[in-house]
Amino acid sequence: MLTAERRQYILDILRRDKKVLSSELSTALNVSEDTIRRDLRELAESGLLQRVHGGALLASPAIASYADRQKQAPKEKEAIARAAAKLVCAGQVVILDGGTTTLQVACHLPLDLQATVVTNSPPIAVALADHPYIEVVMLGGQLYKKAIVNVGAATVEALRMIRADLCMLGVCSLHPEIGISVTNLNEAYVKRAMIARAAEVVGLATAAKLDTAASYVVESIHALTYLVTAPTVSDRVLAAYKELGLAIVREEAGD
Structure with missing residues (x-):
């Protein structure tokens, strides 16, 4: 799975379940937790999610002007x-x-x-x-x-x-x-x-x-x-x- 596809999968799961866990994503995508953490970090930097301990939650829309x-x-x-x-x-x-x-x-x-x-x-x-x-x-x-x-x-x-x-x-x-x-x-x-x-x-x-x-x-x-x-x-x-x-x-x- 390409990086872009993996990150889109993460966002789809997040929108469905309102949260994601790094350990579960690692298992589902068959990649290391380090890879998942890197994905979450970069998605957070883009304002697409909020990282929390062990995973991520939806980001607030209040980041807009x-x-x-x-x-x-x-x-x-x-x-x-x-x-x-x-x-x-x-x-x-x-x-x-x-x-x-x-x-x-x-x-x-x-x-x-x-x-x-x-x-x-x-x-x-x-x-x-x-x-x-x-x-x-x-x-x-x-x-x-x-x-x-x-x-x-x-x-x-x-x-x-x-x-x-x-x-x-x-x-x-x-x-x-x-x-x-x-x-x-x-x-x-x-x-x-x-x-x-x-x-x-x-x-x-x-x-x-x-x-x-x-x-x-x-x-x-x-x-x-x-x-x-x-x-x-x-x-x-x-x-x-x-x-x-x-x-x-x-x-x-x-x-």
Whole structure:
């Protein structure tokens, strides 16, 4: 089998099973584990998978730029946003993490809602600037241009002054075993601080983000109170998350 054929086989198995083990691939392809590790390393460098101990998992689609991510799964994100917006109650202090899905949540908050939104996302702050009753608290810091969010020590320090009722977390990658992970270390610190400052945490994840992993772990899956995802995600995919105690929220048909 040619190298290209072998690597395509690995990707096909990964898409089917959501993970691959080096030992099993070595046996199935009749090559050494060193060869498999080299294949996995080069596929990871191409952004096609995320290496983990003993094998690999699907890579997060969040490696794309913010502009490109705005074009990904728009209907899913709108459905998630409509369901997530219903979790916000009047008078609450809500942390809205950056991201294209959380931006949709901001756009779907009712015009009569009275609340305070704390965010590190300039696009979210701008989207809420004309909302008549929402007070917006903008977290400062260094602008991480790829995700258009503020990060760094100043952002984390500002979060220490916040006690929020709810945190809406933009999910880069979510996996039952790995937990919440992201592609940028500074983002990981900010998301961890957001989680620590909220009574309840809502993870917002499109289908493509589930069962994937990225380089920097934020927290375990148990940090989430709710997982809001698209109505098209199957119960089979969500079973592992339910078993871990997550409350699954999806938009009901006809909503």
